[in-house]
Amino acid sequence: MAEMVNVAVDAMGGDNAPAEIVKGAVEAINADKRVKVFLAGKEPVLKEELKKYSYDAQQLEIVHAPEVIETGEPPVMAIRRKKDSSIVKCMYLVKEGECDALVSAGSTGAVLVGGQVIVGRIKGVERPPLAPIIPNIEGVSLLLDCGANVDARPSQLLQFARMGSIYMESVIGVKNPRVGLVNIGVEEEKGNALTKEAYPLLKNCPEINFIGNVEARDIPFGKADVLVCEAFAGNVVLKMLEGVSDALVKKIKAGMMSSLRSKIGALLVKPALKQTLKDFSTEAYGGAPLLGLNGLVVKTHGSSKSVEIKNSILQCIAFKEQKINQKIKEQLVLED
Amino acid sequence: MAEMVNVAVDAMGGDNAPAEIVKGAVEAINADKRVKVFLAGKEPVLKEELKKYSYDAQQLEIVHAPEVIETGEPPVMAIRRKKDSSIVKCMYLVKEGECDALVSAGSTGAVLVGGQVIVGRIKGVERPPLAPIIPNIEGVSLLLDCGANVDARPSQLLQFARMGSIYMESVIGVKNPRVGLVNIGVEEEKGNALTKEAYPLLKNCPEINFIGNVEARDIPFGKADVLVCEAFAGNVVLKMLEGVSDALVKKIKAGMMSSLRSKIGALLVKPALKQTLKDFSTEAYGGAPLLGLNGLVVKTHGSSKSVEIKNSILQCIAFKEQKINQKIKEQLVLED
Numbered sequence: 167m168a169e170m171v172n173v174a175v176d177a178m179g180g181d182n183a184p185a186e187i188v189k190g191a192v193e194a195i196n197a198d199k200r201v202k203v204f205l206a207g208k209e210p211v212l213k214e215e216l217k218k219y220s221y222d223a224q225q226l227e228i229v230h231a232p233e234v235i236e237t238g239e240p241p242v243m244a245i246r247r248k249k250d251s252s253i254v255k256c257m258y259l260v261k262e263g264e265c266d267a268l269v270s271a272g273s274t275g276a277v278l279v280g281g282q283v284i285v286g287r288i289k290g291v292e293r294p295p296l297a298p299i300i301p302n303i304e305g306v307s308l309l310l311d312c313g314a315n316v317d318a319r320p321s322q323l324l325q326f327a328r329m330g331s332i333y334m335e336s337v338i339g340v341k342n343p344r345v346g347l348v349n350i351g352v353e354e355e356k357g358n359a360l361t362k363e364a365y366p367l368l369k370n371c372p373e374i375n376f377i378g379n380v381e382a383r384d385i386p387f388g389k390a391d392v393l394v395c396e397a398f399a400g401n402v403v404l405k406m407l408e409g410v411s412d413a414l415v416k417k418i419k420a421g422m423m424s425s426l427r428s429k430i431g432a433l434l435v436k437p438a439l440k441q442t443l444k445d446f447s448t449e450a451y452g453g454a455p456l457l458g459l460n461g462l463v464v465k466t467h468g469s470s471k472s473v474e475i476k477n478s479i480l481q482c483i484a485f486k487e488q489k490i491n492q493k494i495k496e497q498l499v500l501e502d
Numbered sequence: 503m504a505e506m507v508n509v510a511v512d513a514m515g516g517d518n519a520p521a522e523i524v525k526g527a528v529e530a531i532n533a534d535k536r537v538k539v540f541l542a543g544k545e546p547v548l549k550e551e552l553k554k555y556s557y558d559a560q561q562l563e564i565v566h567a568p569e570v571i572e573t574g575e576p577p578v579m580a581i582r583r584k585k586d587s588s589i590v591k592c593m594y595l596v597k598e599g600e601c602d603a604l605v606s607a608g609s610t611g612a613v614l615v616g617g618q619v620i621v622g623r624i625k626g627v628e629r630p631p632l633a634p635i636i637p638n639i640e641g642v643s644l645l646l647d648c649g650a651n652v653d654a655r656p657s658q659l660l661q662f663a664r665m666g667s668i669y670m671e672s673v674i675g676v677k678n679p680r681v682g683l684v685n686i687g688v689e690e691e692k693g694n695a696l697t698k699e700a701y702p703l704l705k706n707c708p709e710i711n712f713i714g715n716v717e718a719r720d721i722p723f724g725k726a727d728v729l730v731c732e733a734f735a736g737n738v739v740l741k742m743l744e745g746v747s748d749a750l751v752k753k754i755k756a757g758m759m760s761s762l763r764s765k766i767g768a769l770l771v772k773p774a775l776k777q778t779l780k781d782f783s784t785e786a787y788g789g790a791p792l793l794g795l796n797g798l799v800v801k802t803h804g805s806s807k808s809v810e811i812k813n814s815i816l817q818c819i820a821f822k823e824q825k826i827n828q829k830i831k832e833q834l835v836l837e838d
Contacts, residue, residue, distance in 0.1 A: 303749045316686070316694040350652070350737040358652040358734050382741035386749035398694050401686040402735055405718035406742035413639045413722035414750055414782060421778035422771050431770025435757075438764035442757035446750060 170202045171486045173479050174256035174265040177207030178234055179272020181469050184208075187271065188215040190475025195225040197476065200483055204259055206231045206252040231255040241275030245283060253277065257284035260461035267462035267482035269453060271470040278314050281456045281463040288491060290498035291458035293318065295326045296397075296465060297333065298454035300407055301446045302388035308334045308343075311397040312404050312454065318396035320363035323347070324371060328497050329457040330392040331374045336488035337481065346380030346390030348399055353379070360396060368394070373497060382406075411446060452477035455485070458494060462486075506538045507822045509815050510592035510601040513543030514570055515608020517805050520544075523607065524551040526811025531561040533812065536819055540595055542567045542588040567591040577611030581619060589613065593620035596797035603798035603818035605789060607806040614650050617792045617799040624827060626834035627794035629654065631662045632733075632801060633669065634790035636743055637782050638724035644670050644679075647733040648740050648790065654732035656699040659683070660707060664833050665793040666728040667710045672824035673817065682716030682726030684735055689715070696732060704730070709833060718742075747782060788813035791821070794830060798822075 175191050177184045184207055191203045202225050205212055209230040216226075231252040235244045248254055253272050257280040259265040268285075270277050278296065287294055295311035310326045311318065318326075327345045334343040347368055349357045354365055356379060368376045380390045385403060395403065422432035452474060453466035462485045464478045511527050513520045520543055527539045538561050541548055545566040552562075567588040571580045584590055589608050593616040595601040604621075606613050614632065623630055631647035646662045647654065654662075663681045670679040683704055685693045690701055692715060704712045716726050721739060731739065758768035788810060789802035798821045800814045 303753055348738070350734055350741075382738045383745040385742065386745040398686055398735065399738055402684070402718045402738045403742060405686075406721065406739060407746055409719040409722045410743055410746035411750055414747055417639055417778050417782060418754070418775060421774045424774050424777075428771045428774035431767040431772075431774075434767025435764045435771060436767075438757045438760050438767075439754065441760075442753050446753060 171200050171267070171483050172202050172204060172259075172265040173482050174204045174206060174229070174259040174268040175475070175479065176252045176256050176268065176270035176272050177205050177212055178231065178252040179270045180466070181271075182471060183271065184211055184215055186470065186472045187475050188212060189219070190470070190472035191226070191479065192216070192219040192221050193472055193476040194479035195221055198480060198483065199225075201225060201479060202227070203479065204229050204256070204265055206255040206259075208232055229255050229259065235273060235276050237273055239273070239276075241273060241279040242283075244273075244276055245280045253280060254284065257281070260285050260463070265461070266486045267464060269464045269466060269475065269478045269482070271466045271468055271475065274465060274468075275314060277463060277465045278456065281459050285459045285461050285463055288458050288460055288495055288498065291329075291494070292322045292325055294456050294458040295329065296454050296456050297330060298404060299338070299451040300404065301451065302386050304388035306338065306451060307385070307388060307391055307393050308338070309393045309395075309400055309403060310457070311395065312400040313397045313456070316396060316398040318360065320360060320367055323360070323364040323394050323396065324367045325458070325498070327368055327371070327374050327376070327392060327394045329494055330394065332490060332493045332497070333455065333457060334392050336490055336493065337484045340391045342375050343391035344377045344389075345374045345392045345394060346377055348382065348385070348393055348395035348403065349379035350381065351379065352381060364394075411443075415443060452481050455481075460491070462490070507536050507603070507819045508538050508540060508595075508601040509818045510540045510542060510565070510595040510604040511811070511815065512588045512592050512604065512606035512608050513541050513548055514567065514588040515606045516802070517607075518807060519607065520547055520551055522806065522808045523811050524548060525555070526806070526808035527562070527815065528552070528555040528557050529808055529812040530815035531557050534816060534819065535561075537561060537815060538563070539815065540565050540592075540601055542591040542595075544568055565591050565595065571609060571612050573609055575609070575612075577609060577615040578619075580609075580612055581616045589616060590620065593617070596621050596799070601797070602822045603800065605800045605802060605811065605814045605818070607802045607804055607811065610801060610804075611650060613799060613801045614792065617795050621795045621797050621799055624794050624796055624831055624834065627665075627830070628658045628661055630792050630794035631665065632790050632792050633666060634740060635674070635787040636740065637787065638722050640724035642674065642787060643721070643724060643727055643729050644674070645729045645731075645736055645739060646793070647731065648736040649733045649792070652732060652734040654696065656696060656703055659696070659700040659730050659732065660703045661794070661834070663704055663707070663710050663712070663728060663730045665830055666730065668826060668829045668833070669791065669793060670728050672826055672829065673820045676727045678711050679727035680713045680725075681710045681728045681730060682713055684718065684721070684729055684731035684739065685715035686717065687715065688717060700730075747779075751779060788817050791817075796827070798826070
């Protein structure tokens with residue numbers, strides 16, 4: 167029998183904690199025998215929630231964590247002081263090798279800081295990028311970096327491209343993923359100081375399939391599988407994707423309510439529309455990995471429901487079995 | 503009788519030149535007696551086009567321009583060498599005061615370079631921003647800078663905010679426009695070096711109605727009337743808006759064709775949907791002004807049809823009558 171994949175789950179993080187997180191954890195272990203979940207949170211609360219479900223008790227362990235990090239708390243301070251919070255407990259489970267990965271829907275700041283400070287970077291990784299999967303008209307792309315650290319260096323963009331390619335190929339299953347540099351024009355000489363310096367580094371890297379600059383206009387059409395940028399641009403891309411989709415859908419729905427004719431039409435197109443919008447939602451694709459750490463840290467949306475938690479936990483199987491971190495280490499040693 | 507507004511129109515620039523440009527110019531003069539158009543292009547070609555229409559001959563003058571700047575030409579070189587191209591002729595008409603404004607659907611690079619090199623900046627303006635009007639769910643916002651010069655300084659962002667506020671209030675008619683700084687979080691301390699330095703400058707400027715940081719997610723919901731950012735971020739915002747809208751609409755249309763039921767529904771919602779999409783198209787709102795020059799330079803989409811040309815020409819009336827440049831000069835003198 168293959169080795170178990172141990173995943174620490176922050177049961178107290180996110181808008182729908184603990185109910186949806188616990189539900190997602192149970193769904194994950196019931197879906198795959200290879201997973202064991204370490205559920206961190208207030209023990210009495212979790213026990214109460216778990217009564218609702220049936221599952222193999224060998225696949226779940228409660229890790230008591232009486233403290234809670236509030237949304238407004240400065241992450242660095244919170245991580246340092248609240249050793250008994252669910253998120254910090256999860257971080258230490260990964261750091262000490264008891265777990266392979268952790269999944270949290272809690273404060274992004276706490277996850278990013280805890281990942282770097284407690285779990286720690288793989289030697290040679292300059293900056294661990296947060297890499298959400300985003301939908302496009304053809305499928306999905308990996309967008310990195312969307313983290314909290316802006317103003318990246320060109321050498322960091324190259325590392326993002328290499329780690330992103332490994333993840334996209336081995337975890338998401340896209341062979342020889344096309345890497346694009348997010349830029350304001352397609353020609354090599356276009357862009358700001360960062361993209362101009364990063365372009366030749368990407369172009370001359372034999373380990374990636376670099377296809378050149380990608381304009382934001384082409385991102386939703388799936389022009390590249392791995393989209394490389396620094397975090398300010400990454401945040402704008404991600405948030406525009408979410409904002410424009412939501413605004414346009416709201417406007418289309420209001421437009422459909424404008425006459426009796428269109429109201430009837432709206433009823434008829436509703437099921438098809440619903441499926442389309444589901445495919446194009448950023449929430450449909452599990453969590454965003456924070457790459458380049460000594461273990462996998464997955465940040466899911468604060469609004470995550472059980473399905474996103476479940477998918478994020480199951481994502482960890484491929485991450486372990488495909489030896490992503492070993493591949494990252496091998497590539498980064500070559501780089502020195 | 504009020505003074506005429508003289509507008510130079512680049513009849514040879516854009517994908518649909520000269521037919522749609524000439525048509526738009528005629529539509530503009532027929533719509534408003536205050537406008538006189540100076541139509542620059544190859545005289546025989548323009549005369550042939552103009553035969554299709556009836557208009558007051560006193561409102562239109564042909565400016566013969568035998569040369570053409572091709573799409574691929576490096577703009578700086580083209581502007582310098584092709585003195586007899588339609589775009590350069592238009593630039594000189596504005597520089598020499600014969601025209602108040604110019605409208606071009608030609609190469610963005612040539613318009614940006616020509617605007618700065620030939621028309622010239624107002625004294626005190628550090629960098630003239632390209633400021634397209636973008637749709638949001640409530641109406642429109644002005645996004646600046648979307649030009650070719652990236653890596654702006656904080657003091658330039660402050661100027662963008664002030665010029666944008668004047669334009670939005672006096673030309674578009676939004677009283678006391680809300681100015682937002684495009685950023686990756688709403689708190690004052692969020693962002694990159696540029697936004698962190700620009701924030702206090704904007705906050706302490708009494709001439710603008712600064713509402714703080716605006717995340718990209720809130721842009722399509724109309725959270726601010728004037729959106730301030732440097733050109734790399736502005737380009738990503740603009741192109742994501744266009745790309746996500748187009749991709750989502752394509753996907754929705756395909757989804758509606760997936761069953762007989764939804765096909766019938768699609769027929770019924772079509773007129774309502776069409777209006778909604780028209781409201782949310784970046785092409786519906788005339789051209790983007792290049793602010794801070796000694797005259798108004800308006801860049802319209804390369805794909806402009808007559809209606810966009812017409813609207814862009816008519817926009818120039820408010821620009822002149824509201825004395826935008828005088829207001830910009832007054833504010834920028836105060837600044838020193």
